[in-house]
Amino acid sequence: MAEHYYTANPSVAHDEHTWTFPLFEHSLTFTTDAGVFSKSTVDFGTRTMLEAFDQDIPAGKILDLGAGYGPVSIALATVMPDREFVAAEINERAAELVKRNAQKNGVSDRIDVVLSDRYSGVDGKFAAILTNPPVRAGKEIVSDMIAGAKDYLVDGGTLTVVLQKKQGAPSAKALMTETFGNAATIAKNKGYYILESVYHERSDA
Numbered sequence: 001m002a003e004h005y006y007t008a009n010p011s012v013a014h015d016e017h018t019w020t021f022p023l024f025e026h027s028l029t030f031t032t033d034a035g036v037f038s039k040s041t042v043d044f045g046t047r048t049m050l051e052a053f054d055q056d057i058p059a060g061k062i063l064d065l066g067a068g069y070g071p072v073s074i075a076l077a078t079v080m081p082d083r084e085f086v087a088a089e090i091n092e093r094a095a096e097l098v099k100r101n102a103q104k105n106g107v108s109d110r111i112d113v114v115l116s117d118r119y120s121g122v123d124g125k126f127a128a129i130l131t132n133p134p135v136r137a138g139k140e141i142v143s144d145m146i147a148g149a150k151d152y153l154v155d156g157g158t159l160t161v162v163l164q165k166k167q168g169a170p171s172a173k174a175l176m177t178e179t180f181g182n183a184a185t186i187a188k189n190k191g192y193y194i195l196e197s198v199y200h201e202r203s204d205a
Contacts, residue, residue: 014093023050023075029104032069036094042071045192046132049162050075052187052194053130058156060127061086065119065145070098070111072130077107086126088116119148126152130160135167146172147179153199160186161195169193 015034020027021042032040050072062080064073067087077085087102089095095113102108114121118141129149133142142163149159159176163169173195176183180197187194 021071023047023071024079026075026078028071028074028078030069030071030074030101031097031104033093033097036069036091036097043132044190045162045164046071048187048189048192049130049132049160049194052196053128053160054158054186054196055080057127057158058154060125060154060157063088063122063126063129063152065116065122065129065131065149066090066134067098067113068094068132070101072132073098073111074102074105074107076130077102077110078105083110083127085111086122087111087113088119088122089113090115090117118144119152122152124152125154126157127154128158128160129153132162135163139168142168142172143175146175149197150179150199155199155201157199159197159199163193163195164191165193166191169195 012035016031018031020029061084064085064087067073067089070087073085073087087098095115098113102111116122131145133145135142146161161172163172173183176195176197180199183195183197185193186196
């Protein structure tokens with residue numbers, strides 16, 4: 001089986017590229033590498049999720065789960081200057097790129113990069129969790145990332161997920177509804193669905 005980016009130590013040879021991309025009207029600079037998801041551009045699903053994300057959330061940090069080389073946390077850090085972020089990533093090569101890219105874009109003081117298989121390296125609770133889950137890693141991992149979010153959100157915190165319809169968006173929405181008691185499709189574009197659930201502590205009672 002071909003190696004995919006949901007791998008702690010990609011064995012593929014390094015092939016770094018640096019490029020700029022406009023997000024939230026900021027020109028951001030990213031260095032990417034082989035063995036990392038969407039290494040030549042900020043992928044359409046991530047861009048759609050960023051545009052749809054409701055920044056009106058409770059106080060607290062924001063978790064970028066499966067951060068890749070960091071476009072989600074870095075873009076949001078540029079427009080949410082009062083927030084701190086955690087970028088969680090299993091892929092060590094990607095995690096190092098997040099650190100470099102955060103520095104390059106002047107937001108490294110507010111982004112804590114952690115090595116994490118799903119939530120294994122994550123501590124605390126968050127005002128929001130955003131994820132473009134690694135579909136190629138399999139449904140079990142994607143489902144764990146969605147269902148596990150419940151234990152890492154403050155009351156009123158949100159989980160925002162991007163998935164293509166053909167890659168399981170309807171079943172992911174059903175899982176989110178089952179887990180949180182609610183799930184909304186907040187945007188749809190070219191087959192990509194942006195799904196959002198709100199965590200309410202009272203629903204655990």
